[in-house]
Each structure stands twice: as structure tokens, then as C-alpha cells.
Amino acid sequence: MPPILEIKNLKTHFSTAKGTVRAVDGVDIALNAGDTLGIVGESGCGKTVLALSILRLIPIPPGRIVSGQVLFEGRDLLQLRPDEMRQVRGRDISMVFQEPMTSLNPVFKIGEQIGEGIRLHQHLDRREAWQLAIDMLRLVGIPAPEVRARDYPHQMSGGMRQRVMIAMAMACNPRLMLADEPTTALDVTIQAQIIDLITHLKSEKGTSVILVTHDLGVIAEAAQWVAVMYAGQIVEHCAVSALFDQPLHPYTIGLMLSIPRMDRKKGEQNRLAVIPGSIPPLYNLPVGCSFQDRCRDVMTICRQRHPELTAPVLNRQVRCWKYG
Numbered sequence: 001m002p003p004i005l006e007i008k009n010l011k012t013h014f015s016t017a018k019g020t021v022r023a024v025d026g027v028d029i030a031l032n033a034g035d036t037l038g039i040v041g042e043s044g045c046g047k048t049v050l051a052l053s054i055l056r057l058i059p060i061p062p063g064r065i066v067s068g069q070v071l072f073e074g075r076d077l078l079q080l081r082p083d084e085m086r087q088v089r090g091r092d093i094s095m096v097f098q099e100p101m102t103s104l105n106p107v108f109k110i111g112e113q114i115g116e117g118i119r120l121h122q123h124l125d126r127r128e129a130w131q132l133a134i135d136m137l138r139l140v141g142i143p144a145p146e147v148r149a150r151d152y153p154h155q156m157s158g159g160m161r162q163r164v165m166i167a168m169a170m171a172c173n174p175r176l177m178l179a180d181e182p183t184t185a186l187d188v189t190i191q192a193q194i195i196d197l198i199t200h201l202k203s204e205k206g207t208s209v210i211l212v213t214h215d216l217g218v219i220a221e222a223a224q225w226v227a228v229m230y231a232g233q234i235v236e237h238c239a240v241s242a243l244f245d246q247p248l249h250p251y252t253i254g255l256m257l258s259i260p261r262m263d264r265k266k267g268e269q270n271r272l273a274v275i276p277g278s279i280p281p282l283y284n285l286p287v288g289c290s291f292q293d294r295c296r297d298v299m300t301i302c303r304q305r306h307p308e309l310t311a312p313v314l315n316r317q318v319r320c321w322k323y324g
Contacts, residue, residue: 003031003071004072004175005071005072005210006031007029007069007070008071009026009067010024010027010050010067011024012046014063014064015064016062018284021282022283023046024049025046025232026232027232027233031176031208031225032208033208036202036208036209036211037226039212039227040213040214040226040227040228042279044282045279046233046282047214048098048181049063051178053065054077054178055085055095072088072176073092090120090172091121094172094174094177095179095180096166096169096178096180098180100153100162101154108152110150110152111133112133113164114132117172132171134146134149137163139170140163140197141163142163148160162183162194166198170201174207175208176210177198177202177209179211183215195221198211198222199221211223216256224239225238225240226240228252230251230290231291233309235320236319238315242315244256248316248322248323251294254275254294257273258275278294280293287303287306288301288302288303289303289306301321302321307320307321
């Protein structure tokens with residue numbers, strides 16, 4: 001079957017006083033129906049901008065989608081009229097935003113906010129939409145949903161607000177859900193509950209998921225495929241099991257080494273490994289590989305030519321001259 005989502009050479013740039021920021025710089029990726037794709041990388045690498053670009057939520061100005069295609073079930077979302085794109089958002093593709101307290105409207109009740117999308121896309125009256133909103137709150141595990149539907153966002157905990165965002169995203173049974181850092185700033189136990197909830201809803205509804213995170217533990221728990229982003233580009237793309245068995249790109253290796261581990265043997269180094277330096281400014285990327293100044297395996301060619309995304313082994317893509 002063809003992929004439910006296929007992104008081809010997507011570029012999203014922002015105009016700033018210092019120059020053009022290439023936040024997403026030629027991303028190619030595909031997602032099959034029913035799968036979960038994890039997009040991982042440190043802050044500032046372009047993960048969130050990629051997710052917002054799929055739904056055309058980039059603020060214009062200063063941002064703009066320069067080129068590329070976002071094919072959802074064969075239809076290029078970048079070519080749709082604004083009114084056609086509004087029909088796609090929430091109904092076909094939904095999004096769980098990073099910070100629910102700033103995404104939820106503080107002056108409307110929870111049930112009203114969930115019901116708004118239901119009335120828009122399913123053409124139900126206010127009473128029917130309210131009842132369906134209560135059903136969605138029950139589905140995501142909020143106790144006494146009839147009562148909590150009348151609460152305002154500030155009356156709920158962080159974990160409950162995140163469940164509300166998921167209920168809102170799943171209310172119209174979308175075929176694709178984008179989740180941007182859904183476990184950030186939550187307690188570890190609540191993080192596990194949110195990931196279990198997303199996994200359960202995915203299996204029950206058959207929804208495909210793109211999971212944006214900086215936490216490799218979340219990727220290992222919830223995703224089948226993973227794309228590692230650095231400086232606006234995909235530097236490694238493979239199955240999750242392959243990534244944890246043998247990471248190939250030096251950046252991916254650095255991310256893996258920085259994970260705290262409890263199974264270190266006596267006498268082993270207990271301090272966490274770090275990746276030296278920081279992401280170069282996206283308005284002034286170096287000639288050659290963007291990771292060159294932080295890489296322990298840098299070669300002469302890395303400072304001369306930019307590596308392409310190649311497939312050195314089956315079902316594995318890496319952007320590195322070691323495998324070029």
C-alpha cells in the first residue's frame with residue numbers, strides 16, 4: 001500500500017534580521033498507515049517546525065514554506081486552498097501541541113473546546129457535540145467526565161490537560177495524529193500513562209502517529225520507525241530496533257551515549273557522555289556537513305561537501321560521509 005503521508009524535499013525558512021533561518025531544509029520522509037514515526041533530536045533542530053509545516057501552521061511572515069510536497073493519501077496539502085486546508089485540520093490530521101496550558105483557551109470550558117471541532121467537522125448540534133466531548137474525556141481516562149467537561153483548563157492538572165488535548169485531537173477520528181512533545185514537563189509516571197494512552201488509541205482507532213520528542217525512551221516505547229533530525233535535516237532514518245541495536249550516524253551515537261543507564265558495571269565511567277558544542281546557527285550553516293564541528297570522526301571531505309541521505313544497508317538511511 002502507498003504511504004499515508006509522504007514528504008518530499010520540504011523546505012521551511014524564516015526571515016530574520018541576521019539572515020534566513022533554514023529550519024526545515026530538504027526533508028524527505030514517508031509514513032505507512034497504522035505506523036508510528038518518532039522524530040527525535042535536540043532543541044532547535046527543526047522537529048516542531050516540520051510538524052507545523054505538515055498542517056501549514058507556519059506564521060507568515062516571518063516563516064514560509066519555500067518548496068516541497070506534503071502528500072497526504074496522495075493529495076498535496078501545500079496546494080490546497082485555505083478553506084480546503086481547514087477541513088483537513090482536525091478531521092483528517094490532528095495535532096497535540098507541546099504545551100496544553102497555552103493551547104487551550106482559558107475562558108472556555110473543556111467540553112466546549114472539544115465540541116467546537118466536533119460541530120465543525122461532524123455537523124452535530126451543540127447538545128450532541130457536548131455528549132460526544134464527554135465520551136472522549138471518558139475514553140482518555142479522565143474520571144467523572146460529565147463534571148470535568150464543565151471545568152476550565154486552569155482547574156486541571158498538567159496530565160489531565162494533556163489528556164484533554166489528546167481527546168480533542170481524536171474527537172473526529174483522524175487518520176493521522178501529530179503529537180509534539182506530549183510528555184514534556186510531566187512526572188515520569190504521568191509520562192508513561194500518556195504514552196500508553198496514545199498507543200492504545202492508535203491500536204483501537206487505527207490512527208497513524210508522528211511523535212515529536214527529544215526523549216529516546218519515548219521513541220523506544222511507542223514508535224516503530226524513527227527519524228533523527230539535526231540542523232533542519234534528517235541524518236538517520238530506520239526502524240527503532242535497528243537504531244538501538246546499532247546507531248550509525250555520529251550524532252545518533254552521541255544521543256545514545258548520553259542516555260542515563262542503570263546497568264553500568266562496577267568501575268565503568270559513571271558520568272554521562274556529552275556531545276561537545278551546539279547546533280550551528282541555521283542562518284549561517286558551515287560549508288559541508290552541519291555536524292562537522294561536533295563530530296569526533298570528522299574527515300576532510302566533511303568540511304568540503306554536504307553529505308546526501310544514502311542507504312548503506314537495507315531499510316536504513318544515513319547522512320554521513322563514513323557511509324557515502
